[in-house]
Amino acid sequence: MKQILLEKFIKRQGWSFFGVADREKILNALKEHHPVFRKWLKKGMEAKMEYLKRMENDRYHPDNKLPGFKSAIALAAWYGYEQKNCSKDRGRIARYAAGRDYHNVLTRKLKELARWLQAENPGAKTYVSVDSGPMVDRVIAAAAGLGFFGKNTCLIHPQKGSYFFIGVVLTDLDLTPTPSLRMPNCGDCRKCIEACPTGALVAPGVLDARKCIAYLTIENKGPIPAALRPKIGNRLFGCDACQEVCPFNLGRAHRQKILIKEFGKKYGAGPPERAVSVRAGESLDLKKVLSIKNDGEFLKRFAGTPLMRAKRKGLQRNARVVLGNAKGAC
Ligand code: B12
Ligand code: SF4
Ligand code: SF4
Numbered sequence: 001m002k003q004i005l006l007e008k009f010i011k012r013q014g015w016s017f018f019g020v021a022d023r024e025k026i027l028n029a030l031k032e033h034h035p036v037f038r039k040w041l042k043k044g045m046e047a048k049m050e051y052l053k054r055m056e057n058d059r060y061h062p063d064n065k066l067p068g069f070k071s072a073i074a075l076a077a078w079y080g081y082e083q084k085n086c087s088k089d090r091g092r093i094a095r096y097a098a099g100r101d102y103h104n105v106l107t108r109k110l111k112e113l114a115r116w117l118q119a120e121n122p123g124a125k126t127y128v129s130v131d132s133g134p135m136v137d138r139v140i141a142a143a144a145g146l147g148f149f150g151k152n153t154c155l156i157h158p159q160k161g162s163y164f165f166i167g168v169v170l171t172d173l174d175l176t177p178t179p180s181l182r183m184p185n186c187g188d189c190r191k192c193i194e195a196c197p198t199g200a201l202v203a204p205g206v207l208d209a210r211k212c213i214a215y216l217t218i219e220n221k222g223p224i225p226a227a228l229r230p231k232i233g234n235r236l237f238g239c240d241a242c243q244e245v246c247p248f249n250l251g252r253a254h255r256q257k258i259l260i261k262e263f264g265k266k267y268g269a270g271p272p273e274r275a276v277s278v279r280a281g282e283s284l285d286l287k288k289v290l291s292i293k294n295d296g297e298f299l300k301r302f303a304g305t306p307l308m309r310a311k312r313k314g315l316q317r318n319a320r321v322v323l324g325n326a327k328g329a330c
Pocket of ligand 1: 029032033036037040049052094095096130131132133134135136137138139142149150151152153154155156162163164165166167205206207209212214215219237238239240242
């Protein structure tokens, strides 16, 4: 298959960049990462994300999903525009969650790409995955040359930074691998470790989810430990602190464009009733969040956005914590 056609199709879909890794490189990288993951689990750092344990075997053995796969395409969708400060009656939404739910948007694109590959190469087999699927996205993306692992654990592209989602297509096609580039590393920098409000980066490249605000405000179903509440500041949903300070996310990284309209600021602009229901935006009015009376109302307001993950109960729990911190927090 002509590489140029693949590139053109991917570009037309709005991905910011992509890479291809062959079977051997992927299996080697997963083999190297698996013991690291096991150690992380042993220390209980996954908190209550039981699904990570449940999917462990599939995540580290992609043949379970596509036996005999020969290549993986890892694709990046950039979402990281500059945020304004918000007033103290509002709670901040992490950049990744401001627009539409990336699982839906990107899965649609990956399936379309898989159909295109099959049309170009009759009989080809594919398997697609984003985030909640059974793949170790960052390890596959690193093998495909999308970036290097930062001390904040994020995958960082040397020029484009780390504000990007990762989607993966496995295929039994023998695609041309992306040549390996020499990647930089963090060097002596420790900005993310120092900036983490809760000390969740317990060592370079090791994140303890039990302390991470992204976990506590999104995945966590229970109360937020009292000692950590003041450290959450005005973060209503998710956290970007360890990426905001990263030198790789400053300057030219911010001059990129959001190419997928569903993640852009203007998505849903128009009549207010439509605009509010299609994206969460940069921040939300805390009292309005708390005034949502039932799940039906919550669904009407946030259906199709990443905020659904926390459910009404979780988002209102977070709003109470942020209101408690609100004395001049923004
Ligand atoms: C569980 C999970 C979380 C958990 C745990 C995060 C974590 N760092 O593990 C929580 C809920 C806290 C979380 C938060 C966020 N997440 Co998340 N998350 C995942 C998920 C589902 C699995 C990650 C995982 O396997 N963790 C286990 C640990 C052990 O692995 P690790 O941290 O990746 O590995 C590190 C070490 O093992 C170390 N290492 C040591 N030795 C070796 C050897 C080798 C060979 C390698 C490769 C690495 C390595 O390097 C690695 C990186 O530092 C992935 C999607 C997926 N299916 O993979 C998304 C994913 C990682 N999340 C993503 C995002 C966007 C976020 C947030 C930015 C959201 C937000 N703003 O609130 C934050 C970022 C927090 C952060 N600093 O990581 C993106 C990251 C994109 C990127 N450019 O890196 C992913 C890839 C989803 C996606 N498909 O786009 N997330
Ligand atoms: S997302 Fe926030 S809380 Fe989690 S490691 Fe990064 S800075 Fe710390
Ligand atoms: S802030 Fe510094 S140490 Fe942390 S990921 Fe970025 S370059 Fe690496």
